[in-house]
Amino acid sequence: MNAQAGTKSHADSGHTGPALLEVRDFQVELITDAGIVRAVDSVNFSIHRGETVTIIGESGSGKSTTAMGVLRLLPDDLAVLSGTVLIDGVDVVAVPKAIDKVRGRTVALIPQDPMTALSPVHSIGSQLSEAIRIAGAASKEKDAVRARAIRLLEQVHIPTPEVQLKKYPHQLSGGMLQRVLIAIALASEPQLLVADEPTSALDVTVQAGILDLLLELQEQRGIGILMITHDLGVARLISDRIHVMKDGSFVESGDVQQVVEQPATEYTRNLLAAVPVLGPWDETPTVNTDPKSTASNTTAAGDAALTSTGVQND
Ligand SMILES: Nc1ncnc2c1ncn2[C@@H]1O[C@H](COP(=O)(O)OP(=O)(O)OP(=O)(O)O)[C@@H](O)[C@H]1O
Ligand SMILES: [Mg+2]
Numbered sequence: 001m002n003a004q005a006g007t008k009s010h011a012d013s014g015h016t017g018p019a020l021l022e023v024r025d026f027q028v029e030l031i032t033d034a035g036i037v038r039a040v041d042s043v044n045f046s047i048h049r050g051e052t053v054t055i056i057g058e059s060g061s062g063k064s065t066t067a068m069g070v071l072r073l074l075p076d077d078l079a080v081l082s083g084t085v086l087i088d089g090v091d092v093v094a095v096p097k098a099i100d101k102v103r104g105r106t107v108a109l110i111p112q113d114p115m116t117a118l119s120p121v122h123s124i125g126s127q128l129s130e131a132i133r134i135a136g137a138a139s140k141e142k143d144a145v146r147a148r149a150i151r152l153l154e155q156v157h158i159p160t161p162e163v164q165l166k167k168y169p170h171q172l173s174g175g176m177l178q179r180v181l182i183a184i185a186l187a188s189e190p191q192l193l194v195a196d197e198p199t200s201a202l203d204v205t206v207q208a209g210i211l212d213l214l215l216e217l218q219e220q221r222g223i224g225i226l227m228i229t230h231d232l233g234v235a236r237l238i239s240d241r242i243h244v245m246k247d248g249s250f251v252e253s254g255d256v257q258q259v260v261e262q263p264a265t266e267y268t269r270n271l272l273a274a275v276p277v278l279g280p281w282d283e284t285p286t287v288n289t290d291p292k293s294t295a296s297n298t299t300a301a302g303d304a305a306l307t308s309t310g311v312q313n314d
Pocket of ligand 2: 063064065
């Protein structure tokens with residue numbers, strides 16, 4: 001299913017096999033000039049194949065620190081990790097070097113800002129080719145790498161890939177660049193994608209297209225996704241489970257429907273109330289608690305824009 005059809009289906013119970021990501025009692029302490037900040041305080045979550053698990057919370061709640069900590073992308077001398085992070089069964093907290101075996105292979109990151117994540121002085125083709133060579137999944141022979149680069153751009157629905165390969169980042173729109181970043185992340189054929197606010201730099205219609213793409217990739221390949229967002233509209237569209245983060249801890253966790261329909265905390269209710277609602281709605285200022293209504297409404301607007309403008313224009 002994709003975002004165009006509404007929210008995700010939630011047939012995620014009854015997992016077999018080990019989790020792609022298992023995080024237990026995970027803490028991150030940041031060493032700052034002002035002292036030690038416990039940015040992540042004993043969080044627990046897991047992601048299986050085909051699942052999207054979302055961490056949502058206000059700015060500064062520790063979402064990015066959780067994601068970057070799990071991937072060991074925080075500098076060792078500034079961030080002290082403890083607890084257990086099993087990526088495909090490998091504990092990257094206990095054995096720091098183990099991350100080199102899984103990052104860019106089992107797990108890949110989709111960075112937040114497409115405008116700054118790519119090098120401005122290298123073509124899309126050369127940056128994608130480098131990712132393909134590093135991933136080592138295919139032959140390093142030039143024609144094979146080029147063919148794979150074209151295939152990856154096709155997979156993320158970038159039109160005329162041969163033409164786009166020659167372009168530089170400033171020649172592409174934000175939405176197209178975000179697709180390139182997803183193609184780069186896919187180069188290693190990861191089983192798990194970590195996406196830190198992958199659509200927050202994009203406008204709403206482009207955002208809908210990117211979310212559709214992620215859901216489509218998930219359906220085709222069964223990848224797991226760790227999604228970081230401060231946007232409950234995004235979270236309710238694509239998640240199987242949501243963890244609501246505040247001051248480094250999860251204040252509420254559960255099935256997306258449960259969290260949206262019956263938020264247990266005032267904090268989550270405030271996040272819900274902050275979701276903008278599109279379309280002709282009743283003027284009475286009530287909090288909308290039906291996950292499907294806002295979700296389908298948001299995508300309906302996104303679909304209309306995508307159909308009328310085409311993906312090329314995002
Ligand atoms: N380099 C740093 N030095 C000092 N404190 C930091 C640093 N990076 C993060 N923090 C602190 O760690 C906490 C968590 O920050 P983090 O960036 O993980 O939040 P976030 O939930 O991702 O926020 P946002 O929605 O704004 O991206 C905050 O209290 C922040 O002030
Ligand atoms: Mg962040």
